[in-house]
Amino acid sequence: MNLSKELTERGFINQFSSENLEDIIDGEKRTVYHGIDPSADSAQAGNMVIWMMLKHLANNGHKIIFLIGGATGMIGDPKPNTERELKDKVVVEDNVVKIKKQAEDFFSDHEVEFVNNLEWLENMSLLEFLREVGKHYTINELVKKDAIATRLQSDTGLSYTEFAYPLLQGYDYYQLFKDKNCTVQIGGSDQWGNIVSGVELVRRKEQTEVFAITAPLVVDKTTGKKFGKSEGNSVWLDKEKTSPYEFYQFWLNVSDENVFDYLKLFTFISLDEVKKIEEKTKDNPGAREAQKTLAQAVTTIVHGEEEVEKVMRINEVFFGKLSFSSLTQDEISVVKKNAPYTPSQNEAQLVDVLVESGLASSKREAKTFIETGAVQISGNKTIDTNLKLSEAEHGKYLFLKRGKKKMSLIEII
């Protein structure tokens, strides 16, 4: 199966700027670039779609340039409803370092060149920008761009700064074309306008056709919402922000409607194999074979095999047959390092411990949880809001559970 077909069937392709995709990626080996703005200090699960696509491209012999928008990140691209707060320069610089490190790890098995658009944008003079870049854009055209058009209609308006964003990204493409003969740019579908802006700039300045490909924004089919939130929080690739355990849980909890799409997008499992899993799952959906495969595969890609093994052991304890008391000392220390863990005093109130461990956000909430029977101590439900830890049966460790999926290991110190 050729690459364009593979990517299409896996669901990576939304739009592309050519008659057919084959012409872009199946023929000559090209230099492909993708850019990300350092608007946070870590990429999220959603970013992985493009990152996976880059891996597929790299596996097929294309050269990859990974651009980190040290310059564009200072501006922020126009969001459809609100103007962005300008980010502090120091924060942006810090984010650049972190994202770069993360991407380097993610692509460690591929040859990827990293660039920062600060290199060429930082010292460009305003006059040069207006003459070399601005002159090739008409306002008439810019105001038709989706993000800009909606903002012009909205109550918040649109600053000149953000209005200029497409020009900056366009210039990036031009630079990479001139410098490194880059002829393909990929991004999320929301980036289409910005990417095409570069395609046009290159055509106008160099009379050469370069290409654009976008991937669809992954949407949760069951909710219609943007994918990648867990309990209202973003799922990050950084394990300090989203622990491997939480990361694994996120994928394990994917609903049936989505899981096969995700297997195609976020893992390298072959399409045939996915089909097999799909059939197996139809016979016995309760086994959640597909989710397990997905969680294991994605977590391996992001955090590595070793982490996955640890996470799976923790799961055995939290959800599996293993009773807590049967854990060996060694296993407890594994849980301690990888799952939510809270040290506590023996005389502490249960409500306080719930708050400290993050299982409840306030005492009031903690009480409601207890009253509704959502709290278990080492497997035993408790409805006593005044309970102290010392009154519950436990050894040095106890295992606190709120709801079905939130837990924390409590160590008495």
Add this chain to the structure above:
RNA sequence: GCGUCAGUGGCAGAGUGGUCAAUUGCAUCAGACUGUAAAUCUGACGGAUUUAUCCUACGCAGGUUCAAAUCCUGCCUGGCGCACCA
């Protein structure tokens, strides 16, 4: 700069002196049912609490009043209109 309209909880959006911790919807969380799924139903949804109350909050800062999200003044932010011929 002038005029005018607006700024409310995660979001949308009511409320125009006390009955407002603020209607409603979405989102979120818990319970029941399940498969750590979805859908559905039930409940919670600023914080603390001795559950009587207290504190913090309706752009910011003051003021009027027994009492303000609601009235007044100033400021900040944004939308729209005007700002050359007139």
